[in-house]
Amino acid sequence: MGLHDWFQRGWTVTRNFPIAGHIRALAYELRPYLRAYIVEDDLTGTPYSFEARNLVHARARGITDTHPFGTERDVETADYHWVSHSISPCDTPDTDPRIVVGNSQTKQPYSASILNISAMSFGALSANAVRALNLGAKLGRFYHDTGEGGLSQYHLENGGDIVWELGSGYFGARAKDGTFDPEQFRDKAAHDQVKMTEIKLSQGAKPGHGGLLPAAKVTSEIAAIRGVPAHQDCLSPRGHKAFSTPIEMMEFAAKMRDLSGGKPVGLKLCIGQPHEPFAMVKAMLETGIRPDFIVVDGGEGGTGAAPLELSDWVGMPLSEGLVLMRNALVGAGLKEEVRLAASGKVYSGMGLALNIAQGADWCNAARAFMLSIGCIQAQRCHLGTCPTGVTSQEPGRQRGLVPEVQGERAARFHRKTLAALADIVAGAGFAHPQELEPHHIMHRTGPEKAEPMDRIHTFLPKGILLDAPNDTIYADWWAAARADNFRPATDLASVRARVR
Structure with missing residues (x-):
């Protein structure tokens, strides 16, 4: 193997480091599996974290999906969100909506x-x-x-x-x-x-x-x-x-x-x-x-x-x-x-x-x-x-x-x-x-502030694009949209100038 590696011309690492270069190749092949099962923590894996995968598997298999000792998430980070609960919860929620x-x-x-x-x-x-x-x-x-x-x-x-x-x-x-x-x-x-x-x-x-x-x-x-x-x-x-x-x-x-x-x-x-x-x-x-x-x-x-x-x-x-x-x-x-x-x-x-x-x-x-x-x-x-x-x-x-x-x-x-x-x-x-x-x-x-979702995204009231589109943040896009073509009606820069 060493002689083959020394004289082959397709791979630079094994040509310079016969036999030893294969260790790198093995580590490269095993890297995704070692990372998924040993290295990454419960929350950082992608596309789905271990926590997410484990939750789905637990529910599918019918084993406990409860979690002890409180959240592991950093509730101060900018991507954290939560549902505002009520002092007066509902006793009979629909379980098959x-x-x-x-x-x-x-x-x-x-x-x-x-x-x-x-x-x-x-x-x-x-x-x-x-x-x-x-x-x-x-x-x-x-x-x-x-x-x-x-x-x-x-x-x-x-x-x-x-x-x-x-x-x-x-x-x-x-x-x-x-x-x-x-x-x-x-x-x-x-x-x-x-x-x-x-x-x-x-x-x-x-x-x-x-x-x-x-x-x-x-x-x-x-x-x-x-x-x-x-x-x-x-x-x-x-x-x-x-x-x-x-x-x-x-x-x-x-x-x-x-x-x-x-x-x-x-x-x-x-x-x-x-x-x-x-x-x-x-x-x-x-x-x-x-x-x-x-x-x-x-x-x-x-x-x-x-x-x-x-x-x-x-x-x-x-x-x-x-x-x-x-x-x-x-x-x-x-x-x-x-x-x-x-x-x-x-x-x-x-x-x-x-x-x-x-x-x-x-x-x-x-x-x-x-x-x-x-x-x-x-x-x-x-x-x-x-x-x-x-x-x-x-x-x-x-x-x-x-x-x-x-x-x-x-x-x-x-x-x-x-x-x-x-x-x-x-x-x-x-x-x-x-x-x-x-x-x-x-x-x-941010670490010091949280907002309800309707202050982060704009949610339009019913019919406003028909009655007063220029009063919305979508005025440019509404003016550019055409029923007869997916291309915008005009250059959007000129649309913005006309609307404003």
Whole structure:
């Protein structure tokens, strides 16, 4: 080995330090595991801390999730927040709160749980993982979003409620030329388990990028479900071919609702340029078409692998994006017709409470439900070598994941998380989470000061964008938004000058 290292030309370290250089390589390979299990403390691990992972695992397995001896968090830091409780708590909080999704244009409204499984595709996940998640959805009475990979037989085996997500690749309703096939969509959307459909515009992990399932994971089975060639990279385009303007988007949503027999239809996106949510609501006002819901995905979200720059630096974080979309809907007087959901690193009752107080009607979680069915955050999802079989297509690795066992754990995690939310809501003096308001959340802005959330973010009153948009902080963006184009009406610098 030493002679080989000395004369090889591909690796500098082993060429200069034969044999010893392999010790560095071994340490490099083991570094993520040593750090996760030995080095990092309970609160600092990423993307999910040990405390977060342990909480999900404990609730899923039905063991104690209580914590002794007080908080380990530094309550003086600027990222600390808390719920303001009441001297007069509620004795009978709702432990299974639900939200009716559907407006006057919907024939088949749906009663959604306040916590559901966010979009994860078959292909990105294994068949056994999809089976387990859907069984959990059935047992726990919450919905399971298919992700953009299409509606597979594994989503339908256990009878759980389904939200069918349709991305720019139109997988499962895809014509040979890659465009939307309305007949395929109509036939599959009519299935009893499909309760709602959803148009994916972008996702938090890689907004504006589309999606990529590597060739190694595109088996013949997955290719047949998606309607693409097997054993080749499966790429979702960056944008949709079925529409190119806000008005065309609303018309496409209405078409999907009609094809599905009047089931609710929604939009999912990670918020980017601030004028675009206002363009969407202007299109709703101009066309009279109301999508039933909008899911805001935070820039910190994402189960799928993505380019590091997109994961780290592109896309609005959930809190800011959620508030902006909430203000666009409320300010335009549409919030009562268009429900709003939040998706992005939700795993606890506090996460649910925070999002709902900021305007969400319900929340979706992806990685938390992956953890509930056995994921250990090995971060090998994109390599096909997931040690727990959650994201691997290899039968040998999938064998470790028993859907009947892990499905019950997903349902148990859901139930216990809602119980934790009920404790928070009851402590604040309410029966239902939707009674939470921004001022019930306090956020520390420095070691010496904390503010209620409505003094940190602006929350618009109903209809103000229609009556007095120039009186809001969004005057520039509202003026720039167009119903007939996603591009701003004019250069924003000139818009600001004209408004002021």
